[in-house]
Amino acid sequence: MRLINGSVLLLRSGGKAQFGTGERNGFLVKGLTPAHIAILKWIFEKQNWYNSHLERRFPENKKEVAEILKVLSDGGLTAKHQVPDGDCACAFHLYGSDAPIKARKEALIGISGLGPLGISLSRKLVACGIKSLILRDHEQVKTRDLCVYSDEQLGAVRQDVAPLLLGVNKQLPNRSVTLEIAICSYLTNPTWAEACIKQGLPHLPIIKRETEIEVGPLFIPGRTCCLHCQHLAKRDVDPEWPQLAAQLTGTDPVMADTSLSEYATAFAVREILSYLAGLPVSLVGASWVFNPADPLPQVRQWLPHPQCGCVSC
Structure with a gap:
């Protein structure tokens, strides 16, 4: 066993121990005996251990050892697998430990678009233990990409x-x-979305605009609205939307603000990890729009459109 990176033990008076410092993820345990506290100190000093070794170290306290291990496990502070460098304790509090790590290792994520925003997203996924990626982008590395690529890679094909x-x-x-x-x-690339639908693949668009980044919605074929539903909903609000979309198709790519990219991709990674772990995902039927002028993202709801027929309404 091993402790999750960043796990913190704070001893309080009266047989109490605090784990973590965050309001959301920290928790307090009461009624600890001196034996419990000795076991906790040993575990947090070692950071990783074999349970048999722990039982040999405290042969007269098997009951207390079992109780402490349960506290740590229930609190999401332990894992059997290697914890990836760069993964933070709060992620494991949110997503659990062993089963989600296995799901990340088994996942294969396709990423199209390897500019600074795509690289920022990919780096976070790799740091969280997702190492199997299909990277697609036939564009060359440009001067504006050197915030993530090196000078020697200027002019090379991004996916290479x-x-x-x-x-x-x-x-x-x-x-x-x-x-x-x-x-x-x-705009979301309709050809990409259509290919995903034909293969039955869940697909997530991340859209850059002049001053905002929109993450989502997560399209799950047969279960959620599709890109065409979204297109029809926009047309209902603005009858000239199809004409505007046609013009935007030929527009040059836009660069995303660096700080905004970090904010949006961190949220996207949280949603991706939740999806892989089988936990509720905020992007099902909704997209989140991040704007540097507003500290809170705007949430846009999307429903299957009655004129589409992709999902039985």
Whole structure:
């Protein structure tokens, strides 16, 4: 067993111990005996251990050992697997430990669009233990991309050099894709969405605009609204939307603000990890819009459109 990275033990008076410092993830345990506290101190000093070794270290306190291990397990502070570097304790409080780590290792994520926003997202996914990525982008590395790529990579094809940045293998794993993600400017690529629907693949668009980034919605074929539903809903609000969309299709890609990219991709990674863990996802039927002028994202709800027929309404 091992403690999750960043686990904190704070001893209080009267046989109490506090784990963590956050209002959401920290918790307090009461009624601890001196034996409980000795076991906790030993565990937090070692950070990883074999349970048999722990029982040999405290042979007369098997009951207390079992109780402490249960406290740590119930609190999401322990894992059997190697904890990836860069993964934080709060992520494991939110997503659990062993089963989600296994799900991350088994996942295969497709990412289209490897500009600074796509690289920022990919780096976070790799740091959280997702190492199987299909990276797609035939564009060349431009001067404006040097905030994430190196000078030596200027002019190279993004998908050829991105694996070097991320430390992942270029060889495609021989298994089915778990989730497709596309980073686009102004509009979700309809050809990409159609291909995902035909293959029955869940797919998540991340849209860059001049001063905002929209994450979602997460499209799950047969279960949620589709891109065409979204298009019809926009047309209902603005009858000239199809004409505007046609013009936006030929517009040059937009660069996303660096700080805004970090904010939006951190949220996207949280949602992706929740999806892989089988937990509720905020992006089902909704997209979240991040704008540097507003500290809180705007949530847009999307429902299956009655004129589409992709989902029985």
